[in-house]
Amino acid sequence: xxxxxxxxxxxxxxxxxxxxxxxxxxxxxxxxxxxxxxxxxxxxxxxxxxxxxxxxxxxxxxxxxxxxxxxxxxxxxxxxxxxxxxxxxxxxxxxxxxxxxxxxxxxxxxxxxxxxxxxxxxxxxxxxxxxxxxxxxxxxxxxxxxxxxxxxxxxxxxxxxxxxxxxxxxxxxxxxxxxxxxxxxxxxxxxxxxxxxxxxxxxxxxxxxxxxxxxxxxxxxxxxxxxxxxxxxxxxxxxxxxxxxxxxxxxxxxxxxxxxxxxxxxxxxxxxxxxxxxxxxxxxxx
Numbered sequence: 001x002x003x004x005x006x007x008x009x010x011x012x013x014x015x016x017x018x019x020x021x022x023x024x025x026x027x028x029x030x031x032x033x034x035x036x037x038x039x040x041x042x043x044x045x046x047x048x049x050x051x052x053x054x055x056x057x058x059x060x061x062x063x064x065x066x067x068x069x070x071x072x073x074x075x076x077x078x079x080x081x082x083x084x085x086x087x088x089x090x091x092x093x094x095x096x097x098x099x100x101x102x103x104x105x106x107x108x109x110x111x112x113x114x115x116x117x118x119x120x121x122x123x124x125x126x127x128x129x130x131x132x133x134x135x136x137x138x139x140x141x142x143x144x145x146x147x148x149x150x151x152x153x154x155x156x157x158x159x160x161x162x163x164x165x166x167x168x169x170x171x172x173x174x175x176x177x178x179x180x181x182x183x184x185x186x187x188x189x190x191x192x193x194x195x196x197x198x199x200x201x202x203x204x205x206x207x208x209x210x211x212x213x214x215x216x217x218x219x220x221x222x223x224x225x226x227x228x229x230x231x232x233x234x235x236x237x238x239x240x241x242x243x244x245x246x247x248x249x250x251x252x253x254x255x256x257x258x259x260x261x262x263x264x265x266x267x268x269x270x271x272x273x274x275x276x277x278x279x280x281x282x283x284x285x286x
């Protein structure tokens with residue numbers, strides 16, 4: 001039983017470690033260090049469904065973000081991965097280099113910092129010559145009732161799950177427009193339409209993300225920029241304490257969400273699936 005006054009915490013989905021440890025009290029020097037680019041030598045480009053497609057994936061050193069980055073790189077994409085932890089970025093880049101026909105580079109980025117979001121997008125454009133796809137995946141969950149939710153926990157969750165999407169998207173749009181269009185995928189949740197006790201901040205962030213995505217879609221569709229919100233149910237990732245659990249094979253896997261994105265990217269230009277709900281097909285019966 002969870003004790004009152006101590007919000008139950010789940011790991012973030014960005015591969016960024018315990019985000020709640022870093023708040024607005026971060027010094028400028030620390031923030032500058034986080035936005036330093038960690039570039040790696042790209043792989044040899046070859047053939048693939050997304051050969052030459054340039055993508056930025058936030059929170060992409062584990063979980064859904066890493067699965068998306070891997071799927072794109074395997075298909076010839078040129079991907080900028082990111083995390084707040086430089087060692088996680090280095091490991092992801094090194095691993096993806098060895099299995100791809102595409103190319104990969106990495107950037108240390110705290111998505112709660114607007115300047116870092118801008119630097120991440122600009123690094124991808126400078127490295128790969130443009131931008132075609134943005135996947136706003138970085139996110140976290142901190143769960144407590146409204147009575148127990150501390151203001152700083154509310155703030156870090158809204159800044160990560162909602163504000164970061166705004167800042168990354170604003171940085172990416174001019175480059176997507178310059179390429180004649182592209183995709184923005186926002187990784188939401190079924191919690192964006194199904195409230196639950198203890199989800200006051202998480203529900204708010206994901207409900208807001210769905211509304212933001214739909215407004216962005218209407219703003220950008222006539223510029224050839226397609227915007228879609230992917231709303232998974234339970235996914236067996238590090239989002240839950242202890243990481244992926246071998247006994248939770250009934251849950252969605254990160255690769256399932258990556259496949260949704262790659263499938264949508266293969267749709268003809270005339271088609272815009274603006275919202276996708278995906279859930280486990282056979283969850284345990286209650």
